[in-house]
Amino acid sequence: MHIKVIKPGLATSVQDAGRNGHYHLGIPPSGALDQYSFRAANLLLGNPETTAVLECTLLGPQLQFGVDCRIAVCGADMLPLINGQPQATNQVLSIAAGDMLDFRPAKAGVRAYLAVSGGIDVPTVLGSRSTYTLGTLGGYQGRCLQAGDMLMLGRSTAEAPAGRNLPPALRRPLPRQATVRVLPGLYDHRLTAQSAERFYQEPWTVASESDRIGYRLKGGSPLQFRPREAPFGAGADPSNIVDAGYPVGSIQIPAGKEPIILLRDAVSGGGYAMLGTVISADLDVVGQLPPNQRLAFSAVDMDEALQARQQGQAALERLRAALQG
Numbered sequence: 642m643h644i645k646v647i648k649p650g651l652a653t654s655v656q657d658a659g660r661n662g663h664y665h666l667g668i669p670p671s672g673a674l675d676q677y678s679f680r681a682a683n684l685l686l687g688n689p690e691t692t693a694v695l696e697c698t699l700l701g702p703q704l705q706f707g708v709d710c711r712i713a714v715c716g717a718d719m720l721p722l723i724n725g726q727p728q729a730t731n732q733v734l735s736i737a738a739g740d741m742l743d744f745r746p747a748k749a750g751v752r753a754y755l756a757v758s759g760g761i762d763v764p765t766v767l768g769s770r771s772t773y774t775l776g777t778l779g780g781y782q783g784r785c786l787q788a789g790d791m792l793m794l795g796r797s798t799a800e801a802p803a804g805r806n807l808p809p810a811l812r813r814p815l816p817r818q819a820t821v822r823v824l825p826g827l828y829d830h831r832l833t834a835q836s837a838e839r840f841y842q843e844p845w846t847v848a849s850e851s852d853r854i855g856y857r858l859k860g861g862s863p864l865q866f867r868p869r870e871a872p873f874g875a876g877a878d879p880s881n882i883v884d885a886g887y888p889v890g891s892i893q894i895p896a897g898k899e900p901i902i903l904l905r906d907a908v909s910g911g912g913y914a915m916l917g918t919v920i921s922a923d924l925d926v927v928g929q930l931p932p933n934q935r936l937a938f939s940a941v942d943m944d945e946a947l948q949a950r951q952q953g954q955a956a957l958e959r960l961r962a963a964l965q966g
Contacts, residue, residue: 642708644757646790647741650702652852655761655780655792656754658691660769664909670889671771671779671905674853674928675752678716678813680957682756684964686713686733687801692760693770695786697753699931701744702786709737710758711800716813717750717929731807749815750929759795773906775854811960813929819936821923823892824946828882828914832897836865840900840916841938848899849932853906856927857899858936864897864916876912886910890919890927902927922949 656679659672673679673696680690695702701719714721714730721728722743728734730753736742747753763770763781772780781790829837839862848857866879874883880896886909887893892900893913902919904927919927920941930936941949 642759642794644792644794645705645707646702646786646788646792647705648703648743649786649788649790650697650744651700652698653702653786654696654772654774654784655693655763656696656771657693657769659771659905660767660779663767667909668767668776668778669773669906669909671773671853672769673752673754673771674905675716675754675813675925677925677953677957677960678752678929679754681731681807681811681813681960681964682713682715682754683760684960685715685731685801685805685807686711686756686758687799688756688758688760688797690961692756692795693763694757695755695761697744697755699747699751701753701755703741703743706736706740706742707738708794709735710794710797711735711803712742712758713756715754715756715807717747717753718815719747719750719753720745721755729806731812733801733803733805735803747931749817750813751931752928757794758800759797762793762795775906808963811963813925815929817934819926819930819934820939821926821936822920822941822946822949823917823938824920824943825917825940826915827885829916831866831869831879831882831914832916833865833867836862836897837916840864841940844935844937845900847930847932847934847936851932853904855904855907856902856930858901859899861900864894864900866897880914881912882914884910884912885915887915888918890921890924891915892917892919904928920946920949922946922953
C-alpha cells in the first residue's frame with residue numbers, strides 16, 4: 642500500500658496537527674499551516690481529523706497510486722486531475738491502483754491538503770509525523786518530497802463514499818485581500834507612536850521570500866524606533882533586543898525595514914524586537930496568502946483575540962458535526 646512520487650511539486654511535505662510541547666527546547670510545532678483545511682480534508686474523507694496528509698504548496702506533486710483508495714483535497718484552489726481528467730476539490734474521490742494524480746497550479750490560496758484513506762504512514766517523531774525541514778525531523782526522511790520517494794499508507798478504519806462534498810459554507814475562504822488581526826506587544830513600545838500607527842494604516846504585500854518559516858512583508862513605510870542606549874546583550878541596531886522567545890505568529894522587525902511573520906517552522910527565539918503577534922484565529926489565513934497578495938493589519942486587545950479564538954473553535958465544531966454526524 643504505497644504512493645510513488647513521480648514529480649515532487651513545490652515544497653510538498655507530510656504534515657499533521659504538529660508536535661506541541663517542545664518549543665522550549667527549540668523544536669517548533671510544525672504541522673499544517675492551514676489547520677482548518679487540513680482537518681476538513683481528513684473529516685471529509687472519514688479519517689481521524691489529525692491524520693497525516695500531504696501539504697501541497699502552489700504547485701502540487703504528481704503521484705502514482707499502488708493501491709485502490711479514496712482521497713480528498715481541501716484548502717487552496719488547486720485542481721486535482723486523475724489520469725489527466727479534472728476532478729473537484731472539497732469532494733471524496735476514488736482512485737485505483739496504477740492511477741496518476743497531479744494538480745494544476747493554485748488559482749487562489751497557497752496550500753492544498755491531500756488526505757488519503759488511512760493517512761500517510763511515516764514514523765512518529767516526538768508525537769507527530771509533521772516535517773520540520775530545518776531540523777531534518779519527522780515527515781519523509783525529514784525533508785520535502787523528491788521524485789522516486791515511496792509513501793506508505795496507513796490502514797483505513799472508515800471511508801466516506803465517493804462524491805461526498807464539503808458544503809460551501811464550511812470551506813476555507815480564500816480572499817484576494819485579507820485583514821489580519823494582531824495583538825500588539827511585547828516590544829511595540831520601541832516604535833515611535835507615528836510609526837506604530839502607520840503600520841496598521843498602510844497596506845503590505847507578501848514577498849516572494851515567504852515559506853513555512855516566515856512571511857516577509859514589503860510595501861509599507863520603514864518603521865522608526867525611539868532613541869535608546871542599547872542594553873547589555875543586545876546589538877547596536879535599534880531593532881535588536883536581548884534575546885527573547887518568539888511566539889508562533891509574532892511579527893519581528895529586523896532593522897525596521899521588512900516585517901516578518903514567524904510561522905510554524907520558525908526558530909523559538911532571537912534578538913529582534915516584535916511589534917505584536919498575529920492572533921491564533923488568523924494564522925490559517927496567513928498560511929493561505931500567496932506571494933504579492935495585499936494584506937492589512939488590525940490591532941485588537943486580548944478580549945477580542947480570545948473571542949476570535951472561540952469563534953474559530955466553534956467553526957471547527959460545526960465542521961465536525963456536519964462530517965462526523
